[in-house]
Amino acid sequence: MSCPFHQTAELNPALQSLDWLLGKWQSDEPGEGSFSNIPHFRYTEALCFSQVGQPVINFMFNACDADTKKPMHKECGFIRLQPGTNRVAFIIAQNSGLVEIEEGEITGQQVNLQSQALARPSFAKEPHVKEVTRVFQLRPDGKLEQTVSMATETQPLMQHLHITYQRAP
């Protein structure tokens, strides 16, 4: 996965509190997926957070089946920060058709996010997602961790994904 422009443009000062997230990350061991009645699954995922000097981070996530390597879930979007605060917004489009605004706070090297708006095509598959919460954390061992929980029309909020990444060269 290419990660164009990363580190070629001077970092916009507005992004200073998220500089630890920038760059390419690759899952170090398969992530774990589950949710209510779906079969447990294992996946790999590559993340790219890049910047081009604007007060915005651009990102792409690409997940594959851990065994077959078949492409699965994809997300891309933008991260914006509220000036002078630790508030952050992730603007996300998913290949499932779901689009999301998630908002939250940066605390040290952790971001806690909560969905604020969700939308989808009129013919999107059911059950529809009603809520998403997500945590990114840079751990003391240098690994990045992502945990995603969701609620659907039929199930309450519960964990869907957990995965760790190491920096890709």
Ligand code: HEM
């Ligand atoms: C915020 C991100 C995500 C959201 C909102 C989301 C949402 C959903 C929903 C609504 C379902 C159907 C649940 C049900 O039938 O009760 C589902 C299933 C599933 N998700 Fe995710 N998902 C996300 C990320 C991912 C990622 C990164 C993977 C990695 C491969 C993944 C893999 C799967 C699999 C394998 C299933 C079961 C089969 C299927 O329904 O396609 N999801 N997801």
